Amino acid sequence: MITFMMAVMMLVSGAAALEEAMGHAQQVKNPYYSRTDTTKLNVPDSEWKKILPAQVYAVAREKDTERAFTGQYWDSEGIGTYYCAVCGNKLFRSDSKFASSCGWPSFFESSRPDAVTYHDDTSYGMNRIEVLCGRCGSHLGHLFDDGPQPTGKRYCMNSIVLEFVPDSTIGR
Numbered sequence: 452m453i454t455f456m457m458a459v460m461m462l463v464s465g466a467a468a469l470e471e472a473m474g475h476a477q478q479v480k481n482p483y484y485s486r487t488d489t490t491k492l493n494v495p496d497s498e499w500k501k502i503l504p505a506q507v508y509a510v511a512r513e514k515d516t517e518r519a520f521t522g523q524y525w526d527s528e529g530i531g532t533y534y535c536a537v538c539g540n541k542l543f544r545s546d547s548k549f550a551s552s553c554g555w556p557s558f559f560e561s562s563r564p565d566a567v568t569y570h571d572d573t574s575y576g577m578n579r580i581e582v583l584c585g586r587c588g589s590h591l592g593h594l595f596d597d598g599p600q601p602t603g604k605r606y607c608m609n610s611i612v613l614e615f616v617p618d619s620t621i622g623r
Contacts, residue, residue: 483587484539486616489565492538492587503537510609511537511589514574514581519554522610526550531617532562533608540586542566542613543606549599556613558606559598567606569594582606 481502483492496512509515519525524533533543533556543558543566551557561567565585572581572593580594591608598605 481537484537486534486539486541489540489586491585494587499537507536507611511584511587511591511612514590516592517555517609517611522555524556524608524610524613524615525554527556527615529615529617531615531620533558534614534616535584535587535589535591536612536614537589538584538587539614540566540584542584542591543608545615551598551605551607553605553607555592555607556610557598558608559600559602559604561606567591582608584612 483494483502499512500508503511506517510517528545528548530545532541532545533548534541541562543560544562547558547560547562549557549559567585568583568588570581570583572579582591582594583589584591589612591606591612593607595605595607596603
């Protein structure tokens with residue numbers, strides 16, 4: 452039993468290392484990615500299409516939506532920071548994440564007032580507020596008024612346009 456548990460732990464840590472390496476490889480190919488630069492970007496979609504993986508591009512630039520309960524962060528409970536997977540902009544802290552049971556990662560506030568921007572979205576006959584990355588303008592998800600206190604807001608985000616960095620990896 453102990454051997455089995457050790458094998459599982461090694462697989463999990465190996466998967467985390469692979470995920471971190473893949474994230475790093477994506478950053479190397481993306482000259483606009485920065486976790487510290489907050490300068491607004493004005494990059495044409497044709498350029499993003501060359502840089503981003505197809506699924507990230509579809510959500511971020513074409514406003515697609517991943518299916519509920521399929522994204523890697525919808526039920527994650529790690530302690531750390533969520534960044535824009537497109538440009539590296541700091542978006543949310545894990546202490547503002549909550550279990551909303553909607554199938555997407557949900558937060559009650561952004562990391563800072565200009566981390567995200569908002570746009571009226573009347574697509575599909577609905578009245579919603581679209582949430583965009585404050586740095587690169589990528590579609591992240593939508594904002595609803597049914598979240599917990601202290602804000603009463605629910606930032607319902609697509610996992611695929613988020614990158615999670617655990618606090619334990621900062622400074623390595």
